[in-house]
Amino acid sequence: MAAITEHGLAELTMAGLARRLGTSGGHILYYFGSKDQVLVETLRWSEERLAPRRAELVAGSAPAGERLAGYVDLYLPTGAADPRWLLWVDVWSRTIAVPELREAQAELDRGWHEDLVRLVDDGVRAGEFAPTDAEAFSVRLRAMLDGFSTQIVIGVPGVDRDVLADHAKDHARRTLAPALL
Amino acid sequence: MAAITEHGLAELTMAGLARRLGTSGGHILYYFGSKDQVLVETLRWSEERLAPRRAELVAGSAPAGERLAGYVDLYLPTGAADPRWLLWVDVWSRTIAVPELREAQAELDRGWHEDLVRLVDDGVRAGEFAPTDAEAFSVRLRAMLDGFSTQIVIGVPGVDRDVLADHAKDHARRTLAPALL
DNA sequence: CAATCGCTTTGAACGGCGTTCAAAGACCGT
DNA sequence: ACGGTCTTTGAACGCCGTTCAAAGCGATTG
Numbered sequence: 372m373a374a375i376t377e378h379g380l381a382e383l384t385m386a387g388l389a390r391r392l393g394t395s396g397g398h399i400l401y402y403f404g405s406k407d408q409v410l411v412e413t414l415r416w417s418e419e420r421l422a423p424r425r426a427e428l429v430a431g432s433a434p435a436g437e438r439l440a441g442y443v444d445l446y447l448p449t450g451a452a453d454p455r456w457l458l459w460v461d462v463w464s465r466t467i468a469v470p471e472l473r474e475a476q477a478e479l480d481r482g483w484h485e486d487l488v489r490l491v492d493d494g495v496r497a498g499e500f501a502p503t504d505a506e507a508f509s510v511r512l513r514a515m516l517d518g519f520s521t522q523i524v525i526g527v528p529g530v531d532r533d534v535l536a537d538h539a540k541d542h543a544r545r546t547l548a549p550a551l552l
Numbered sequence: 553m554a555a556i557t558e559h560g561l562a563e564l565t566m567a568g569l570a571r572r573l574g575t576s577g578g579h580i581l582y583y584f585g586s587k588d589q590v591l592v593e594t595l596r597w598s599e600e601r602l603a604p605r606r607a608e609l610v611a612g613s614a615p616a617g618e619r620l621a622g623y624v625d626l627y628l629p630t631g632a633a634d635p636r637w638l639l640w641v642d643v644w645s646r647t648i649a650v651p652e653l654r655e656a657q658a659e660l661d662r663g664w665h666e667d668l669v670r671l672v673d674d675g676v677r678a679g680e681f682a683p684t685d686a687e688a689f690s691v692r693l694r695a696m697l698d699g700f701s702t703q704i705v706i707g708v709p710g711v712d713r714d715v716l717a718d719h720a721k722d723h724a725r726r727t728l729a730p731a732l733l
Numbered sequence: 734c735a736a737t738c739g740c741t742t743t744g745a746a747c748g749g750c751g752t753t754c755a756a757a758g759a760c761c762g763t
Numbered sequence: 764a765c766g767g768t769c770t771t772t773g774a775a776c777g778c779c780g781t782t783c784a785a786a787g788c789g790a791t792t793g
Contacts, residue, residue, distance in 0.1 A: 381649030385780060395743050396780080406780060457648060464645040466706045467638060468562030477708050511719055514699025515692060521702075522695070525647045527658050538692055546726075566751060576772050577751080587751060 375454040435494025456524035500547040616675025637705035681728040
């Protein structure tokens with residue numbers, strides 16, 4: 372992750388990474404099998420580091436609306452070169468050619484999905500949100516967040532992370548708003 | 553596009569493409585400059601082929617709701633290996649390393665955005681949709697569609713193109729529904 | 734203590750990639 | 764028939780991810 376942050380994913384080669392780690396390219400592949408596996412394991416590691424904060428958002432005692440806003444902020448890339456999202460986009464394009472990546476990737480997604488469903492159900496149960504199909508809500512919101520994240524991380528001119536975050540939060544607020552009476 | 557359809561983007565090499573075209577790799581690069589440019593020009597060509605149908609959706613006389621559903625169907629990939637969307641995902645990951653692609657890509661996006669804004673404004677003007685910030689609606693819906701498209705084209709297990717299309721259409725319908733009184 | 738044996742680690746070699754470029758070919762106005 | 768410009772080729776280049784034979788290392792054993 373540090374290597375990606377410093378020089379970008381495109382500059383990350385087996386030989387370069389090995390040099391940085393004081394070992395050889397062959398050695399890395401002895402354990403990981405392929406560069407694809409290195410990348411997907413790095414993504415997994417990166418996602419695991421977010422797990423505690425995500426768990427807190429699901430289990431926390433703050434109003435569900437606030438926790439949902441926190442979920443959006445945690446999901447989106449921090450900025451134009453967020454290494455976690457560089458990995459996501461790269462893994463997407465590699466998944467098309469390398470089916471072994473598909474399951475790992477689907478599994479990471481599932482974690483985000485299940486937590487969001489719990490969070491929304493929690494808010495509904497507390498009467499803070501209108502009765503909602505949490506599954507459908509999660510599928511839609513996360514797709515929107517994926518689209519926003521892509522734009523942010525590839526640096527589409529004129530897009531601003533915080534503006535897009537507000538779009539997502541506003542969408543959530545309106546969709547989950549309890550009926551006025 | 554035919555080569556991508558038949559063998560996938562990962563198998564598409566300069567030498568292989570040249571052989572298929574009865575020419576040499578150097579010759580393709582004489583005109584295109586780089587493989588990245590070949591891909592982005594191919595994407596542009598592919599998008600241009602959709603332009604007439606998109607224009608018809610904007611200018612058509614059918615109810616705006618129906619035209620919006622048509623927009624969703626045109627936007628999403630046709631299936632798991634839609635070559636247009638293989639190119640999109642590939643261009644996303646290359647854009648990160650090759651800034652020259654960014655403008656081309658943003659420009660293609662702009663076309664979809666502007667047409668969707670017109671379509672929604674049209675529906676609002678006709679009283680078919682509630683008064684809506686069409687800009688914001690377009691930013692959100694297209695992000696959602698990008699997220700869905702990614703999942704479809706990379707073949708996430710368990711996702712179905714038509715189910716996701718219905719999600720998008722339902723989101724649009726609910727968001728744009730005129731108030732009940 | 735030496736021999737053995739599995740697990741690590743190396744780095745040279747490999748095939749294939751996108752790209753470059755000197756040379757050859759084709760075309761055309763004069 | 765010549766000259767000049769634009770095309771086209773294909774060999775060469777540097778770099779990539781990956782493979783694999785050989786060497787290194789440490790623990791187990793007689």
